[in-house]
Amino acid sequence: MDQPDKICWIAVDWGTSNLRLWAMDQNNAVLDRRESGQGLNKISDGGFEAVLTELVSGWLPKSNAKIPVVICGMAGAKQGWREAPYCTVPVRPDELAAGAVSPPVDHARLSVFILPGAKQVEDPDVMRGEETQLVGFMADMPDYDGWVCLPGTHSKWARVQNGAILSFRTYMSGEVYGLLAQNSILRHSMADDWNDDFFRDAILKAAGQPGDFLHRLFGIRAAGLVGNATLPGGPATLSGYVIGVEIADMVPRLTPGSAIALIGDGKLAVLYETALACHGHSARLINAETATLGGLCRAYTVLAASLSPDF
Amino acid sequence: MDQPDKICWIAVDWGTSNLRLWAMDQNNAVLDRRESGQGLNKISDGGFEAVLTELVSGWLPKSNAKIPVVICGMAGAKQGWREAPYCTVPVRPDELAAGAVSPPVDHARLSVFILPGAKQVEDPDVMRGEETQLVGFMADMPDYDGWVCLPGTHSKWARVQNGAILSFRTYMSGEVYGLLAQNSILRHSMADDWNDDFFRDAILKAAGQPGDFLHRLFGIRAAGLVGNATLPGGPATLSGYVIGVEIADMVPRLTPGSAIALIGDGKLAVLYETALACHGHSARLINAETATLGGLCRAYTVLAASLSPDF
Numbered sequence: 001m002d003q004p005d006k007i008c009w010i011a012v013d014w015g016t017s018n019l020r021l022w023a024m025d026q027n028n029a030v031l032d033r034r035e036s037g038q039g040l041n042k043i044s045d046g047g048f049e050a051v052l053t054e055l056v057s058g059w060l061p062k063s064n065a066k067i068p069v070v071i072c073g074m075a076g077a078k079q080g081w082r083e084a085p086y087c088t089v090p091v092r093p094d095e096l097a098a099g100a101v102s103p104p105v106d107h108a109r110l111s112v113f114i115l116p117g118a119k120q121v122e123d124p125d126v127m128r129g130e131e132t133q134l135v136g137f138m139a140d141m142p143d144y145d146g147w148v149c150l151p152g153t154h155s156k157w158a159r160v161q162n163g164a165i166l167s168f169r170t171y172m173s174g175e176v177y178g179l180l181a182q183n184s185i186l187r188h189s190m191a192d193d194w195n196d197d198f199f200r201d202a203i204l205k206a207a208g209q210p211g212d213f214l215h216r217l218f219g220i221r222a223a224g225l226v227g228n229a230t231l232p233g234g235p236a237t238l239s240g241y242v243i244g245v246e247i248a249d250m251v252p253r254l255t256p257g258s259a260i261a262l263i264g265d266g267k268l269a270v271l272y273e274t275a276l277a278c279h280g281h282s283a284r285l286i287n288a289e290t291a292t293l294g295g296l297c298r299a300y301t302v303l304a305a306s307l308s309p310d311f
Numbered sequence: 312m313d314q315p316d317k318i319c320w321i322a323v324d325w326g327t328s329n330l331r332l333w334a335m336d337q338n339n340a341v342l343d344r345r346e347s348g349q350g351l352n353k354i355s356d357g358g359f360e361a362v363l364t365e366l367v368s369g370w371l372p373k374s375n376a377k378i379p380v381v382i383c384g385m386a387g388a389k390q391g392w393r394e395a396p397y398c399t400v401p402v403r404p405d406e407l408a409a410g411a412v413s414p415p416v417d418h419a420r421l422s423v424f425i426l427p428g429a430k431q432v433e434d435p436d437v438m439r440g441e442e443t444q445l446v447g448f449m450a451d452m453p454d455y456d457g458w459v460c461l462p463g464t465h466s467k468w469a470r471v472q473n474g475a476i477l478s479f480r481t482y483m484s485g486e487v488y489g490l491l492a493q494n495s496i497l498r499h500s501m502a503d504d505w506n507d508d509f510f511r512d513a514i515l516k517a518a519g520q521p522g523d524f525l526h527r528l529f530g531i532r533a534a535g536l537v538g539n540a541t542l543p544g545g546p547a548t549l550s551g552y553v554i555g556v557e558i559a560d561m562v563p564r565l566t567p568g569s570a571i572a573l574i575g576d577g578k579l580a581v582l583y584e585t586a587l588a589c590h591g592h593s594a595r596l597i598n599a600e601t602a603t604l605g606g607l608c609r610a611y612t613v614l615a616a617s618l619s620p621d622f
Contacts (some may be wrong), residue, residue, distance in 0.1 A: 037420040061484075078536075081393075081581070086536075086537075096551075102540045119533075119536065119537050120533075121537050122535070123530070124530050124534040124537040124538075125529070125530065125533045125537070126532075126533045126536045126537060148559070153531060154496070154580075168528055170526060170529040170533065171525040171526050171529065172495070172525050172526075172528045174523050175496065176487075176491075176495075176525060176528075177496055178492040179491070179494055179495060180487075180490070183490055183494060184483070184486050184487075184490060185465070185486065210521065210522035211521035211522055211556065211559055211560045212560045213350065213481050213521075213556065214482040214484050214487060214553070214556055214557050214560070215481060215482050215483075215526060215557075215560060216482045217487075218465060218482065218483045219435050219436065221437075222430075222431075222435040222436045222437045223435040225389075225397075225430070225435075225437045226397075226430050226431070226435040226436070226437060227435075228434050242525070245522065245524065245525055245527075246525050249523045249524055249525070249526060250521045274621040293332055
């Protein structure tokens with residue numbers, strides 16, 4: 001980093017497994033970027049500040065000005081750095097920024113703001129991190145009226161309208177897929193032979209009969225044993241059954257004719273796009289990091305306006 | 312064991328995690344019983360005979376007669392002692408006995424017979440061990456016409472009629488429950504506070520909407536976070552959702568008016584009985600060890616009749 005004096009604030013997405021940091025200038029342009037494996041589950045008592053300080057060393061301007069650090073994600077969980085209580089849906093970007101908490105920090109140059117997550121009381125649900133991606137998405141599309149899907153470990157579907165998150169629905173799809181593929185009897189059927197046709201076929205089977213999920217899973221293993229050979233396309237079939245059960249439950253809930261956006265990257269986002277296409281729905285793909293950063297910028301802008309002028 | 316000379320044969324149920332052995336007299340009465348943790352997944356190359364020999368030491372009569380050892384379960388799997396190829400449904404007890412394989416054994420006094428499992432080609436499915444329990448069940452109830460449920464890691468539902476296993480259906484319920492309770496985010500919601508009402512409530516919710524399984528699971532975690540407290544009855548709710556999805560898929564397949572038997576022990580069998588009662592079905596409980604031993608006795612009787620008189 002050869003121009004730390006241009007750094008105006010620092011954006012952080014502090015998740016369960018990893019964290020990402022961006023050095024930002026006064027126009028919210030990215031000057032530098034870092035990643036670390038020091039996610040929430042690697043940090044023991046009180047280690048958050050030490051990890052942050054280490055990662056932003058070299059980013060602090062020569063002046064003595066305090067640098068705001070705006071953090072979203074699991075750092076605000078009860079077991080995180082400092083709990084930022086959930087905002088209840090329907091929730092708007094300004095409310096989320098207003099709900100930021102500031103842990104005491106020993107480092108004289110850092111001023112930390114941890115953003116809250118969102119919760120839903122009826123049909124209980126929670127998110128931490130995705131709400132910031134939704135804020136970034138809404139900043140780019142202020143008039144959006146439709147659904148936003150955020151595939152992942154705990155896949156989320158949010159209803160977005162008039163610049164607010166109205167409601168949302170989480171599915172444990174990613175975590176269940178991982179446990180089945182790595183820790184269950186199905187690990188013996190996970191040859192590295194991805195096959196798009198098997199994925200589509202599994203999506204359609206799940207659509208036709210979502211309730212037989214626990215039986216269909218065992219069929220992945222049994223099909224290989226009955227044929228005295230490994231079933232081809234095990235990973236694609238498993239992925240299709242798991243995502244297919246999620247999509248089959250979600251599709252009837254989609255407001256007819258409403259838009260669908262997918263915030264995600266790489267293969268997983270394409271799989272969700274394919275699964276939706278099997279149901280006759282098209283989705284707009286949004287880059288996940290762009291959305292996260294957009295949400296952190298929006299939060300910083302709100303926070304900066306409320307800070308004293310000499311901050 | 313003070314009367315080894317009465318021992319006529321040895322019955323063994325060799326599963327994935329454990330094995331159980333019974334010393335039997337000529338009238339198929341149990342003279343002694345042993346258990347061991349040396350299941351299939353603990354045994355490396357060729358260790359089966361050594362484990363067996365160690366466990367039956369002290370059970371061999373003083374005469375030089377060979378002792379038949381009749382084994383059911385995973386010892387006959389491809390990765391077991393010696394593969395006993397599956398019999399295809401519909402399958403009768405005599406066919407299973409006839410499908411037994413005998414691995415070469417160094418010990419001069421032991422003559423080993425490993426029973427096959429059963430497979431189903433259309434709607435692919437397999438079982439190893441449960442078919443022997445079904446044989447034991449049918450020996451006691453030769454005219455039974457109905458369904459038999461065998462709850463467990465891979466829960467099975469078999470259609471039994473005229474002394475044959477016609478078809479069956481496996482659900483990964485037990486394994487999925489274990490992975491979710493121990494390895495997923497839901498492990499944080501597994502306080503030791505079993506509550507029958509929460510179990511029944513979850514069974515009914517799963518019956519009403521089995522397709523939202525992956526969402527409902529996350530609700531177990533979220534309900535605690537939204538209320539800023541641990542959700543009471545986490546284990547009962549999770550168990551109810553998992554068993555409930557299985558039962559909700561199975562109940563419409565039950566032939567109207569046909570009998571239901573449950574082969575199992577302890578709490579799990581009672582949970583299945585309760586879940587079926589929520590759907591208006593009653594089930595007859597059958598002790599699992601009695602069924603296993605009955606099936607091994609039936610197999611021994613068939614095998615003994617086919618052995619040379621000087622055996």
